[in-house]
Structure formats: structure tokens, C-alpha cells
Amino acid sequence: MQRYLLQRIFFIVFSLFGATLLAFTASRLAPGDPLRLMAGEQNLPQEVLDEWRTRYGLDQPILVQYGYYVANALQGDLGKSYHYVGTDVTELLGPAIVVTLTWESVAIVFAIVVAVFLGVVSALAYNTWIDTSAMTVALLGISLPDFALATFMILLFALKLDWLPVAGYETPAHFVLPAITLATRPCALLSRLVRASMLEVLHQDYMTTARAKGLSSRTVIIRHGLRNALFPVLTVIGILIGRILSGSFIVETIFNIPGIGRLGVTAVLQRDYPVILGATLALAVAFLLSTFVIDLLYGVIDPRIRTTS
Amino acid sequence: MLQKTTKVVVFVVLMLALSTQAFAQDEPTVLRFPITSDPASLEPGLVKELVSGQLALNLHAGLFTYDIDTNVVPYLVSDYTVSDDGLVYTFTLRDDALWHNGRPVVAEDFKLGWERYLDPSLGAQTAGEPWEVVVGGTELFAGEAEELTGVEVINDQTLQVTLTRPSLSFLQSLATPVTWVVPMESVVEGQPEWVDGPVGAGPFKFVEWTPNVSIVLEANPDFFLGAPEVDRIEFVVVPDTTTALAQYEAGELDIVAVPPAELERVSNDPVLGEEIQYFTRAQIQYAGMNQSMFEPFQDVRVRQAFNYAIDRETLISAVLNSAWTVATGLVPPNIPEYNPDLEGYAYDPAMAQQLLADAGYPGGEGFPTLELATLNSTNAEAIAAMLNANLGITVEIIQPERGDMIDGLWSHDRWQFFLFGWTADSPSASVWTYEMLVCGLDSNFSTYCNEDVDALVDSARTSTDFEEAKADWQAAEAIAMEDAAMIPLGYSRYIYLVDPSVTGFRANLFGPLGFETVVKS
Numbered sequence: 001m002q003r004y005l006l007q008r009i010f011f012i013v014f015s016l017f018g019a020t021l022l023a024f025t026a027s028r029l030a031p032g033d034p035l036r037l038m039a040g041e042q043n044l045p046q047e048v049l050d051e052w053r054t055r056y057g058l059d060q061p062i063l064v065q066y067g068y069y070v071a072n073a074l075q076g077d078l079g080k081s082y083h084y085v086g087t088d089v090t091e092l093l094g095p096a097i098v099v100t101l102t103w104e105s106v107a108i109v110f111a112i113v114v115a116v117f118l119g120v121v122s123a124l125a126y127n128t129w130i131d132t133s134a135m136t137v138a139l140l141g142i143s144l145p146d147f148a149l150a151t152f153m154i155l156l157f158a159l160k161l162d163w164l165p166v167a168g169y170e171t172p173a174h175f176v177l178p179a180i181t182l183a184t185r186p187c188a189l190l191s192r193l194v195r196a197s198m199l200e201v202l203h204q205d206y207m208t209t210a211r212a213k214g215l216s217s218r219t220v221i222i223r224h225g226l227r228n229a230l231f232p233v234l235t236v237i238g239i240l241i242g243r244i245l246s247g248s249f250i251v252e253t254i255f256n257i258p259g260i261g262r263l264g265v266t267a268v269l270q271r272d273y274p275v276i277l278g279a280t281l282a283l284a285v286a287f288l289l290s291t292f293v294i295d296l297l298y299g300v301i302d303p304r305i306r307t308t309s
Numbered sequence: 310m311l312q313k314t315t316k317v318v319v320f321v322v323l324m325l326a327l328s329t330q331a332f333a334q335d336e337p338t339v340l341r342f343p344i345t346s347d348p349a350s351l352e353p354g355l356v357k358e359l360v361s362g363q364l365a366l367n368l369h370a371g372l373f374t375y376d377i378d379t380n381v382v383p384y385l386v387s388d389y390t391v392s393d394d395g396l397v398y399t400f401t402l403r404d405d406a407l408w409h410n411g412r413p414v415v416a417e418d419f420k421l422g423w424e425r426y427l428d429p430s431l432g433a434q435t436a437g438e439p440w441e442v443v444v445g446g447t448e449l450f451a452g453e454a455e456e457l458t459g460v461e462v463i464n465d466q467t468l469q470v471t472l473t474r475p476s477l478s479f480l481q482s483l484a485t486p487v488t489w490v491v492p493m494e495s496v497v498e499g500q501p502e503w504v505d506g507p508v509g510a511g512p513f514k515f516v517e518w519t520p521n522v523s524i525v526l527e528a529n530p531d532f533f534l535g536a537p538e539v540d541r542i543e544f545v546v547v548p549d550t551t552t553a554l555a556q557y558e559a560g561e562l563d564i565v566a567v568p569p570a571e572l573e574r575v576s577n578d579p580v581l582g583e584e585i586q587y588f589t590r591a592q593i594q595y596a597g598m599n600q601s602m603f604e605p606f607q608d609v610r611v612r613q614a615f616n617y618a619i620d621r622e623t624l625i626s627a628v629l630n631s632a633w634t635v636a637t638g639l640v641p642p643n644i645p646e647y648n649p650d651l652e653g654y655a656y657d658p659a660m661a662q663q664l665l666a667d668a669g670y671p672g673g674e675g676f677p678t679l680e681l682a683t684l685n686s687t688n689a690e691a692i693a694a695m696l697n698a699n700l701g702i703t704v705e706i707i708q709p710e711r712g713d714m715i716d717g718l719w720s721h722d723r724w725q726f727f728l729f730g731w732t733a734d735s736p737s738a739s740v741w742t743y744e745m746l747v748c749g750l751d752s753n754f755s756t757y758c759n760e761d762v763d764a765l766v767d768s769a770r771t772s773t774d775f776e777e778a779k780a781d782w783q784a785a786e787a788i789a790m791e792d793a794a795m796i797p798l799g800y801s802r803y804i805y806l807v808d809p810s811v812t813g814f815r816a817n818l819f820g821p822l823g824f825e826t827v828v829k830s
Contacts, residue, residue: 030639032712038555051429084520136553158559166559167552168545169522256547256556258521266346266548271712 002241008295012288016281020073023280027273030229034058056082069277078281079274083267089278092263097282100248101260103175104182108244111183111190118187119194120226126199133194139186146247150181150254165255173188178255182247188242188280193236197229204228230300238294242287316768334464337540340811343547347520351507354426354490359820362486366823367526367542369509372400372419372488372535376595379736380739380816381484382513382626385414385533393756395773396476400468406533408492409508416468416807420460424449427457435558439482441463444471475773481735492630512537512825521546537825538813554806555631563811563829567804569685572630579807588803589643591733591818593741594633595683595724596796597718601756603725605676609666612793616654617661618699619692628691633799639741639786643818645775646738646782653797658699660697665700673701681706684714688796688798689728718754728752730801736818738782740765759795761785 036047055060057068061135065282072079157177169294186275199209200223210224211217242297248261256262264279266272348361356362366374374384382387388401425431425441427449440446444459465761466795472479482488490522495508513526514532524544528537547553548566551654557565558581567575567585575581598606598615605611621635636651640646647759662672670676680708683689690823693704704726709717717723733740743766744750748758762785790797805819813826 029714030712032710033719036715037712083346087520096521097518154555159555162559166555166561167547168556168561238644253549254552256549256552257548258519263521264547269711270346 006144007290012292015288016284017070019284020070020277020281021066021253023277024069024273025062027271027276028062028065030271032271035271036272073281074131077115080279081267081272081275083270083272083275089274092275093260093278093282095262096258096260096279098170100245100252100261101258101286103169103179103259104244104248107179107182108186108241109245110179111187111240114183115190116194116230116233118191118219118224120198120229121197122191122195123202123229124221131195132305134194138188138191141184142192144184146181146185146250148184148253149184152175154254167254169257174255174257178251178257181255182244182251186244188266190233190236190240193233194229197227197232201225201229227301231298234294234297234301238291241290241294245283245286246273312339332371338538339433339541339543339547340539340564340824340827341830342564342824343553343556343562343566343612344524345542345548345550347518347546347813348524351515351518352491353486353509354491355431356420356486361657362819364524364544365486365489365511366821367511367513367825368507368515369486369489369511370406370414371483371486372402373484375484375736375819375822376818377815377817377822381480384484396472398470398472398479399463400470402466402468402535404466406510407531408495408510409529410492410495412457412492412494412512413465413530414492416462417465419468419490420457420462420491421493423488424457425459425496426490428486430442439476439479439488442453442472442474442476442479444473463593477697477773477775477778478735478739481737489775495646499788501691503664504722512823513542514543527670531824538828539824544691544826546662557808558611559805563808563813565806567806569629569632570687574803575806576630584806584809584813586805588805589641589818590801590803590820591641591644591736591740592730592801593636593639593641593797594728594730594799594801596728596792596798597755598723599721599725599727599755599793600758601721602723603666603677603679605670608668608726609792610664611670612665612796613654614668614700615696616793616796617657617664618800619695619796620656620657621653621798624679624688624691624695629799632804633801636797636799638790638798639745639795640719640738640742640782642731644736644738648783648786651787654792654793656761657759658823659700673703676700676702677701678705679726680704680724681726681728682709682710682714682717683728684708684711685728719751719752720756721756728798738779739766739770740785742782742789742795743770746785746794755795757789759788759792759794762788762792762794 018142035052057065067078075276080086081089081092084092119132122134124206152168154177157164164176165171166172207220207224211221247261249265250261251257252259252261252263260279260282263275267275267279327763344360344363346360347365349355349357350361350366351368353365353371370385372384372386375466377380381698384534385403386400387403390399401415402414404413406416423440427451429452440450443456443457445457446459448454449457459473461471462467463469489757490510510533510601512529512532514529516525516527518524523546526542526544530536530541545562547556551571552572553562553565554575567573576585582592597616598612600606625631625633625635635653638648638651640648644651659728661735663674665671665676679702681689681693683706686708687704689706693706696702696704714724714727718727718729731741731745744752745757746757747753747766748760748763765781765785765788769778769785772778772781803816805814805816812828812829815822815826
């Protein structure tokens with residue numbers, strides 16, 4: 001177990017290096033000068049541009065810049081934003097991470113609960129109208145891109161019906177539309193998977209045994225059925241959490257949520273290199289940690305893994 | 310007993326009703342205005358982009374400011390004189406202006422503030438203009454002096470500035486926030502963004518800045534021109550302009566800029582259509598013909614043919630829903646050197662075909678395929694179609710991302726033909742006629758070059774007489790138009806939706822003014 005943990009932690013650190021190096025080189029190689037973008041369509045004297053380039057170390061070779069970045073990052077210093085003159089990247093990331101984690105965990109829990117419920121009900125009502133309609137809705141959900149769904153929901157629920165606010169991040173009501181937008185696709189995917197997995201499990205011998213033992217059908221379905229059916233689903237949940245995290249870029253921009261996704265989009269458009277890297281790092285950490293936790297959860301769900309490791 | 314309880318209940322309910330009534334009356338008026346990003350800085354001397362400029366106009370005050378017609382008008386100055394040789398300016402400051410911390414604004418604040426801006430490590434953009442004309446400015450910026458010798462504090466209310474040469478644009482510089490100062494006691498070293506709260510002398514005081522979310526200001530009751538009507542302004546960060554529009558439609562914002570793609574729907578909407586307000590903007594929209602990248606553009610006949618082949622009226626009315634007005638020159642209206650007599654190029658396909666044939670490409674034959682780089686494909690499609698229909702040439706549209714586009718423009722080696730805008734930071738022809746036309750300048754994206762234009766521009770820039778300079782500017786612009794240095798398309802406008810409950814919203818050539826005149830009912 002210890003060795004396994006060490007391996008995983010090594011892998012996480014290695015992945016973080018990879019992710020930052022990639023983001024670092026890509027953002028700097030992409031055309032677009034952060035200083036020119038700050039000036040917009042106005043003229044900026046060359047001496048001012050040069051002075052800024054030197055100050056931010058942009059006149060150094062990329063690998064040297066990356067070396068400095070890593071050295072500073074290891075000491076908890078992610079640099080200062082170019083756009084928010086003089087502000088530490090960590091100061092910008094902190095509140096944004098809290099915002100994103102808050103509303104996205106709502107979305108993730110919502111997606112999982114609804115998906116498991118729909119999947120189990122469909123499997124139990126296999127080939128009835130309940131099953132067909134649930135799976136049709138799920139197919140629709142998979143096919144709808146986030147931005148289309150978001151626009152549609154704003155039009156309907158905010159502008160026409162006036163039930164919910166259009167955008168912003170002030171009250172819990174502001175969470176509703178973005179959480180549904182972000183949850184819909186993973187939820188639809190997951191519910192189909194739960195259904196398939198559940199169908200398979202329902203025909204296993206141990207299910208017959210459990211029923212023969214005289215257990216109530218609720219116990220059979222939840223303790224013997226669902227527990228085994230969720231095993232393959234768990235792996236997918238890990239990947240889906242990654243999708244949800246990256247989905248925040250579009251959804252947070254549309255619903256104007258001041259989270260890590262919107263911060264990242266604005267930073268990319270402004271070529272605010274330190275903030276781009278900070279956002280990448282934050283998302284990479286969130287993704288790697290969530291898959292790590294899922295891996296540990298296997299052991300909880302399947303005792304066989306615990307004993308062998 | 311029961312009666313007594315009832316009485317108490319009635320009393321309590323009454324009191325509650327009264328108190329909520331009282332609260333309702335006290336409820337402050339809040340103006341909610343979207344900004345596309347946080348300001349880069351709340352210090353006026355570090356203003357680099359529109360959002361910072363907008364905040365500065367509400368928080369700060371300077372010696373002069375621009376009014377709604379973009380005239381320079383005294384602000385913190387009550388009176389001023391200029392010596393006959395145009396070198397010595399003596400400013401008398403108002404005696405009723407206070408910083409937000411309660412201390413009176415005095416002449417020394419400006420000397421100290423300006424000296425601070427000239428410290429190169431601060432990164433103020435104004436290194437260069439206007440300080441190069443102030444005695445001692447260049448030396449201080451180069452680190453060769455300790456003091457800005459050309460600025461002298463006569464007494465608390467009197468400030469004297471000596472210039473190295475007469476300058477027609479000096480007062481204009483004093484009217485832009487980059488020369489406005491802050492009291493030295495409020496400066497936090499190494500923290501120019503001032504998250505903790507800036508101190509200014511403007512109509513609104515700083516309350517709170519939540520990065521990425523909003524900036525809140527409140528009315529300054531001691532503002533020297535009288536307390537503003539609105540109690541609070543909330544500048545809400547909304548990077549996506551379409552989201553901002555939807556928020557406006559749902560009543561979550563009071564004023565919003567209309568995104569170009571939504572203009573058609575908004576102007577045809579029976580309700581929204583009534584709430585649109587247009588303001589002239591100091592920006593030209595043009596098609597640039599990069600002569601160093603595309604050889605045929607070196608022939609003036611080709612450039613003229615392109616100018617004649619584009620139907621600007623149709624482009625602007627049918628494709629752009631009148632977001633612009635037709636451009637007849639390079640310098641937009643409301644700029645002092647604007648030339649109303651310039652006619653520009655009429656739409657004349659026959660003339661265009663003739664010129665192209667004269668240049669050796671009859672019916673577009675043998676004319677290489679041309680790439681048009683643009684950030685907005687709608688305009689580009691229309692222009693490509695007109696050029697194809699009228700000249701028989703093939704134009705391929707490429708749509709780079711904004712950062713890529715700007716990079717390529719400044720390096721001159723990426724885009725053969727491009728659609729772009731050029732915006733003023735001061736109301737002077739120099740912005741267009743100098744920056745876009747003079748040989749060898751980086752900002753001359755078309756790589757156009759004409760010695761006659763250069764000579765006239767040079768003479769205009771060094772002239773001390775406004776009328777003489779204006780004549781030179783206009784002559785240079787006329788030559789560039791004759792030369793078809795570029796294809797001027799339109800002068801853009803600011804287009805805002807303003808909620809009917811809001812009055813007194815103003816904008817001049819540079820954008821919205823401070824909100825001190827805004828009333829929200």
C-alpha cells in the first residue's frame with residue numbers, strides 16, 4: 001500500500017511538471033505580445049516596451065524562463081500577473097479556486113445522483129417506456145454542447161420566464177443554470193453507463209443467490225447490485241470530473257462566474273502568462289487529486305483490492 | 310388581556326412597517342455598469358487601457374479634463390496664464406478641492422506626483438509625452454537629475470511649469486488621466502494596483518475591489534463640483550459582452566455597450582431600440598494594404614481601384630447596421646484637424662475596373678489571390694464579395710485570434726490585406742496622419758511611404774501655430790487620400806443601451822465620462 005501511494009505521488013508530481021512545461025512553452029510560442037495587447041490599438045513607445053520585457057524576464061530564452069518559474073513555484077511564488085499590475089498570481093487564484101470548487105461540486109454531486117438514479121430505474125424497468133424515455137433524454141443531453149444549452153436556458157429561464165438571474169455570482173439562485181449546464185452531459189453519459197452496468201450485474205449468479213437467501217429486493221439491488229455495478233462507473237466518474245473541470249472555461253465565461261475557468265480564458269486572451277500557468281496548475285492539481293481519490297475509493301467499494309495490495 | 314396583546318401586536322407591526330418604509334427611502338441608488346476586465350491599475354498615472362481610464366475619470370481629478378465635446382476645460386485649475394513665448398504656464402488651483410482623505414489639494418502634490426511618474430521603475434506609460442517638453446523631464450527620466458526642475462511650486466495654490474519649446478498639445482496632456490496625480494501619503498510602495506483603496510480627488514470614493522468580480526465606488530460628498538446624484542457605482546466585471554447584454558435585458562445592469570453582432574436584433578427590438586444611445590468615437594475603421602507583403606499594392610492605381618470598388622454606404626447600412634458612419638478621410642469628425650471638405654472615394658466600379666486594367670490586370674486577370682486578415686468575418690465577407698464582383702479578384706479570408714492579429718500588424722510581415730481600427734488617445738490628427746502614414750514607423754502597418762507626406766507631418770509636429778499646423782496636417786492627409794494609402798471605411802461610434810431610469814450618461818470621443826452627472830430614479 002505504501003509503495004503504491006509513493007508511486008502515485010511520484011506520478012502526480014511528474015504530471016504537474018509535464019502540464020506546466022507544456023502550458024509554459026505553448027503560451028509563449030503562441031503569437032501575441034502581452035504588452036501590445038495591453039496597449040490595445042494605441043501606440044506604445046518602444047523604450048517602455050523594452051523596459052517591461054526586461055522587468056518580466058521576457059527577454060530570456062524560454063527554458064531559462066521556465067527554470068526560474070519552477071524554482072519560484074517550488075517556494076510558493078507563482079509570479080505576478082501582467083495585467084493586474086503588481087498582483088500575485090496566488091492572490092488571484094485563491095478566491096477563483098474557491099468559487100469554482102463550490103459551484104462545480106454542486107454540479108458534480110447533482111450529475112452523479114441524478115445519473116445513478118436514472119440508470120438504476122432504467123435498468124430495473126428495462127425495455128419499458130420509462131427506460132426508453134429516460135435514455136432518449138440522456139441521448140439528447142449527450143448531444144447538446146454546453147454553449148447551446150447555456151444560451152437556451154438563459155433565454156427560457158432568465159429572460160422569458162424571469163425565474164432565475166442571467167449571470168453573476170451573488171446568490172445560490174445564480175448557481176442553478178450553470179450547474180445544470182455543466183452537469184447535463186456527464187449526467188447523461190453516466191446514466192447510460194450505470195444502466196448498462198446494472199443490467200449486466202442483475203443477471204449474475206450471486207444476484208440469484210442473494211434473492212434465494214430471502215433478502216428484500218431493496219437490499220439485493222443496493223447492496224449486491226448497485227455496489228458491483230458502480231465499480232466500472234467509478235473509473236468513468238474520475239474522467240468526467242476532469243471534463244467538468246475543463247468545461248468550466250466556457251460555462252464560467254457565459255454565466256460570468258469569477259472562477260478559475262473565466263480567469264484562465266481572460267488570461268489567455270491577454271497573454272497574461274503567469275496567470276495562464278497558475279490556472280493550468282490549479283486545474284491539473286484538481287484533476288490529478290480527484291483521480292487519486294477515486295483510485296483509493298476502489299478499495300472501499302471492492303474489498304478484494306484492499307487485501308491484495 | 311387579549312386586547313392588550315392585540316394592541317402590542319398592532320403596534321409592533323406598525324413600527325415594523327414604518328421602519329421598512331424609512332429603510333426604503335434611505336435605500337441608496339446604485340448604478341451597475343459592466344467592465345470587460347478588472348482595471349490593470351487604479352492609479353491614474355498607470356492607465357494603459359480603457360477600463361483603468363474609466364475608473365480614473367470617476368476616482369480622480371487633474372488640472373484639466375475633457376468635456377463632452379472633447380474640449381480641454383479647467384478642472385482642478387480655477388485660472389491659468391501662458392507667457393507670450395508659450396513657454397511658461399502658471400496655474401492657479403481651486404481652493405475648495407480636497408483629497409478623499411480630507412486634505413486640501415495643493416500645488417506641491419502635482420510636482421511630487423509627476424516626479425514619481427518619471428521614475429522609470431514605476432513603468433508609467435507617459436515616460437516620453439508630455440514630459441519631454443517640460444524642462445528637466447527627460448533628464449529626470451534618464452536618471453540624470455533628482456528633481457523636475459521645470460515645475461515650480463510658487464505657493465499652495467500656484468504652480469508654474471516651464472517648457473523647453475512651445476507645445477500645442479501640452480494642455481491636452483494635462484487633461485488625460487495619465488498626468489493626474491494622487492497624494493503621496495496614500496502611495497503604497499510596490500503596490501500600484503491599490504487593491505487596498507486608492508485616494509483621489511474625483512467625484513467618487515473607493516469602497517471595495519473584489520478582483521474578478523466588481524469594484525464599488527460611492528459618491529464623494531465633498532467633491533469640488535458638488536456631490537454626485539448616484540450614491541454608488543458598481544463596476545461589474547463581465548468579460549463576455551453577449552452575457553452583459555443578456556444581463557441588461559434582465560435588468561441586472563443599467564448601461565451596456567451593444568456588441569456588434571447583436572446590433573441588428575437590438576435596433577429592431579421595439580423596446581431595446583428605444584434605449585439605444587450613439588456617441589461619436591475617435592476611431593477609424595479601415596482596410597490596410599501592406600505594400601511590403603503584396604507587390605501589386607505598390608501600384609497606386611491598384612490601391613485606388615480597391616478604394617473605388619468598395620460600396621461603403623451599403624457595407625455600413627446593410628452589413629453593419631450603421632454601427633459606423635462613412636469615412637471620407639483618415640481623421641474622424643470632432644477632431645480639431647478634421648477636414649470636412651475631403652470627399653473620399655465614391656463607389657465607382659467602372660472607374661475601379663479601368664484603373665485595375667491600367668495597372669495591368671484587366672478584369673482581374675493575373676492578379677494574385679489575396680489574403681484578407683480580419684477579426685470580424687462579416688465585414689470581410691462583404692468586402693471580399695465586392696472586390697470579387699467589381700474587380701474579378703479572389704480574396705481569401707483568414708481570421709486570426711486577436712493577439713496573433715496584432716502581432717502580425719506590428720511586425721508587418723504576416724498580413725497582406727487587413728481590416729483594423731485605429732483609436733485616438735488624444736484629439737489630434739497626429740494619431741492618424743503621423744502614426745499611420747510616416748515612413749518606417751512600426752505603427753504604419755501598410756508600410757506606406759511618401760516623402761511629401763513626411764515633410765508636411767514633420768512641419769505640423771514642430772509648428773507652434775495651431776492654424777499653420779492644421780493646414781499641414783490637412784495637406785498631408787489629402788495627399789495620402791489621393792495616394793490611396795489605405796481604404797478608409799468608417800468612423801466607428803460608441804453604441805450603448807441605457808436603462809430608461811438612468812439619465813445624464815455621457816461619452817465623448819474617448820468613451821464614457823465620469824458618472825457624476827448620472828441620475829438614477
